[in-house]
Amino acid sequence: MPNSFGKLFTISTWGESHGPAVGVVIDGCPPRLAITVEEIQVELDRRRPGQSEIVTPRKEEDRVEILSGVFEGLTTGAPISLVVHNADARSNAYDEMRDKFRPSHADYSYQEKYGIRDHRGGGRSSARETIGRVAAGVLAKKILKQAASVEIRAFVQSVHTLAAPVLMHFPSLAEVEASAVRCPHPETAARMIELIKTARSEGDSLGGIIQCRIQGIPAGLGEPVFDRLEADLAKAMLSLPATKGFEVGSGFAGTKLKGSEHNDAFNVKDGKVHTVTNRSGGIQGGISNGEEIYFNVAFKPTATIMQSQQTVDKQGLPTELTGRGRHDPCVLPRAVPIVEAMAALVLVDHWMRQSAQTKSFKL
Amino acid sequence: MPNSFGKLFTISTWGESHGPAVGVVIDGCPPRLAITVEEIQVELDRRRPGQSEIVTPRKEEDRVEILSGVFEGLTTGAPISLVVHNADARSNAYDEMRDKFRPSHADYSYQEKYGIRDHRGGGRSSARETIGRVAAGVLAKKILKQAASVEIRAFVQSVHTLAAPVLMHFPSLAEVEASAVRCPHPETAARMIELIKTARSEGDSLGGIIQCRIQGIPAGLGEPVFDRLEADLAKAMLSLPATKGFEVGSGFAGTKLKGSEHNDAFNVKDGKVHTVTNRSGGIQGGISNGEEIYFNVAFKPTATIMQSQQTVDKQGLPTELTGRGRHDPCVLPRAVPIVEAMAALVLVDHWMRQSAQTKSFKL
């Protein structure tokens, strides 16, 4: 099921950019979780187009409906079907893409794979697919919060060559949401916004890095061998459009340390085992150790640019293409809630898996 | 199944460092593949301990046996069971680890997860688990080679702060195997070996970066959305012991380019669609586009060092631990065939998945 994610808390997304709707089915959600359509809407609004001056102006209210699985305000254990109807679907803005492959988009590879593609706005490859992930993530986040006061906070760490200083504290949601760019360092945020505006005015686009930090995860989540917590987080992040890299804990920079510098010594604080440093990023041997989990995700510059580009058409003939349609000059601000949602989905799933194996039976 | 990997070409590994044996079961392997125990042994020898002066001296022949699934030299379509008996299992060298948690190892997190652990040599968390991956990878590689002359070549790109120059050609196996460190740039290789020897003499360890390049993959492999080719490669790589990061194509460096600099224009060469540049790393929208696939994997310095370290014991009391047992001062040379094996496993699986959906029926 290439369009599903998660083993026990499973989401299945569906829908195309310019079809009638996009949606998600959540299977395996624990019963008796209180959830309202408004709670889900709050997060969708964080990824909604048109929310600020630095994102795509596509007009989408992205109003979500709950079609199943919730009864009298509580989840029932049955699959939860959520749907968002597409509104501002100007398909004819994409007529040129019917035959021409947009550079660094999925057009050519989809065509080669399926022998057919819905070219309108990227069809299935559109980032509108992530609406379902964010919606499902709301339930996952809420479960984790109720279970262990887990907090998941993603934010924009760098845009192009402009990086925020390393954050020495766990940022509040308010700090992240304070700027349209979702960087909790106000001065850098202001400069990032200028950078993005300049890029847009030049018909160009920018990439950057999102950092995600997670507090409150108890030791024991994740599986040895293939389904390591960092492996599933890596997959989750690389499954997002426009991502090119993932690093956890000390990451690529950690390769430049010696073992004697890199190892996290254990000590005891308030009767609990802790590590003195946290280059492991809260995961050891694939399994959480109770420390803060943190990782970075690299996003390439948006492929859609408002400049003329060399390409080929379906007949294999060279041609030119000028970017049209609405787009984000930088996807990172809207990607922040998506990164959080994917992290939450991974963690809830592993929590359930760990419970199943180690807590179902008293042995 | 936390100890299984792959949807259609599935491997399940089992075994502990100091148990009687380690092994793998391969399910879904196509029938009528010619395979000999000697072919598998060749690759196991590339990851074997004791193969050179810069790796662990643990004495293991790692002789593999085929217990099922091969009949008269050909695979039958039935599961293939491969087993390697452990020989040099000096368990008592690990007595100290019974009660003390080794820093930056999996000891503590396993104990918290399961309430029990086989402490001998890391038990299940030992890199001996990867024997099964390498063995299974031999079949995957051979299938890909027969199908499309696919070549998968990993090599050591950097050790600590010492990086080889960017390789401008696809290296031959001989170039990689020419040095014990498996870096195809001879001068850098020589310096890497010195670096590793020095680290060992200091009782310290080093990390680094492995690069993997893949030629011959046709367009169309990978799935949109969750099971993108890069997402599954990321998971595969982050499922390896000691890995901290993954980047594909332009990776983290690509975040510092503008869209106009980063996009890969399409052109036509010899009647075939190609990209002029390849910052996409051979994957667009999660699906291969026919170009070379390449990615980097970050490995932290080996956690086992021969120095005294601060830690705690199972009773939660502070203590000290001095590294004992045999170990690799730098895991990268032996990780090269493992990276290749995992890449091959991902690719064969996606090839089968793509065939199933798009080629099972003529529509």
Place this chain on the structure above:
Amino acid sequence: MPNSFGKLFTISTWGESHGPAVGVVIDGCPPRLAITVEEIQVELDRRRPGQSEIVTPRKEEDRVEILSGVFEGLTTGAPISLVVHNADARSNAYDEMRDKFRPSHADYSYQEKYGIRDHRGGGRSSARETIGRVAAGVLAKKILKQAASVEIRAFVQSVHTLAAPVLMHFPSLAEVEASAVRCPHPETAARMIELIKTARSEGDSLGGIIQCRIQGIPAGLGEPVFDRLEADLAKAMLSLPATKGFEVGSGFAGTKLKGSEHNDAFNVKDGKVHTVTNRSGGIQGGISNGEEIYFNVAFKPTATIMQSQQTVDKQGLPTELTGRGRHDPCVLPRAVPIVEAMAALVLVDHWMRQSAQTKSFKL
């Protein structure tokens, strides 16, 4: 994913009897299949309530909408989302069921499992869930028909103690549809209808047996060991509401034959290997052998009856319950298209699996 079925051609159903809608997401459907909403509707009409005088009078048009995965009349390889809005949802007819457990329904076991349940019309346990199965089955059937002229024909073999004579030919769709009860033997069909009418007038209900026959499946489908074709068919059938048994080929009666009477000798007809008899039911060692596949499914009498019954309430106190709401006195006529759909889903999935393993690579 308890609400999903199929490994490569996967359906995920969602929705409750009295929620806003029910639906299905089909993932893995091959691209470029021509499909219209009208083709799907035809089958939904075969399972629709109110279609004849012997089924429930609930007024549901069951109009299906395609929300994704189909572009310009062809499937694209993306997930296909189908939705049917519930219309005649008289929830208050079910107020009594809020607290009382209906005998031989799922009320009590759902309550025990989840600690909550949507009691209206059975909620998730309602047979309205099968709408999605039938809709998805249309695509599966069409694929099989195009691939190998596969015909799947289910029909009512017995109602209560009244059984049709053993059918000596493969019935046409017209023969099955000729009577409201979907028994292709006209005289028996007429008597079945009388039987059902009588049961309804008595406020009672009837069960029976559906037989399903499948022509055109080539040899080679199904897997040895766990995913045998008959095992997956058994699971598919026992996953339908009200089913109590499954038998393939000679079935339970075959236990009364000796091996010498039961074995199917091989011979050659028109240059092709065949079996002289077909007690194997077209499956040997879990794998199709090219002969007709046939099996029987036992359905219990509908649990909802219009008579007073002894039960308990949520407080665990004895009480009485009188059936209310609309219901089928005999579910078999409407179950015929559902049995066919499930069979088609199993077969398409195994076809794709077999292709993946044996045809992806030329070895």
Place this chain on the structure above:
Amino acid sequence: MPNSFGKLFTISTWGESHGPAVGVVIDGCPPRLAITVEEIQVELDRRRPGQSEIVTPRKEEDRVEILSGVFEGLTTGAPISLVVHNADARSNAYDEMRDKFRPSHADYSYQEKYGIRDHRGGGRSSARETIGRVAAGVLAKKILKQAASVEIRAFVQSVHTLAAPVLMHFPSLAEVEASAVRCPHPETAARMIELIKTARSEGDSLGGIIQCRIQGIPAGLGEPVFDRLEADLAKAMLSLPATKGFEVGSGFAGTKLKGSEHNDAFNVKDGKVHTVTNRSGGIQGGISNGEEIYFNVAFKPTATIMQSQQTVDKQGLPTELTGRGRHDPCVLPRAVPIVEAMAALVLVDHWMRQSAQTKSFKL
């Protein structure tokens, strides 16, 4: 993974009848279960060839070894690898089968599927594959027993046309084991044994029905919709060699009752909700309701008979075949522990799944 079974408690079997060994890998077993090789051996001895005068005389000790996943007598949560070496592998007794397809065996369908087969003793299709199932079942049974004093008891209900009287009590293990045929009704058992001896002396074979009863399963196991408890039991049973049918609760006979006769009224006994009758077989809406679970499994007469049979060879030419090799004239006595093992595997898996969804989080 066609050779794997179970979602959370997963077994993967491997091995051929005349290869070096057969085995199983158990993944997901809860940690800290005390288990010894002797406990496993006890059950293997119940399915072992040569155990009595009415089963195959093949000489196999079937000594099991534990290769991983158990440390100091306790499971660790890591995969458990169990292996049994084949001893009495007289391959040349099967030379005739290299080219000729045995009637009602898997020879022809395997050949068609894979284009190759290990013909020796049926290769992968041999019932020796079930050794791994029985071994894994020992752990599953023990877990269930510790968790809720669950008892699973299968026994032979009929052989050919000879059926034991309906058993009015839950039979003890001793009652079942009292006779070589494993029918707890001594008089019938004696007659069954005579019947089987006669069949053997005639070079013929017999089928029959195994009944399985399960006490102690709490309400709440099983999933609505596709993974109903009875659906997974049906799949488990139909995945066994030689099975042709499955019925749960009232089964096929229940189709001849009216709803008013068939429904299980609820009442309260000792403060607990019960059903007065149990035609549901302990499962309602796919979920256990706390009553005894019971089902029947139909086994066809053994396909191997010592008589001359008409068949074809690999070249498609008509030929004759005379049964050779050792075989069971009636598989049912040895199938009893296999049925129990499969039932235990289904139940443990569902117990873990139910715990994961409903107990991982307090909501």
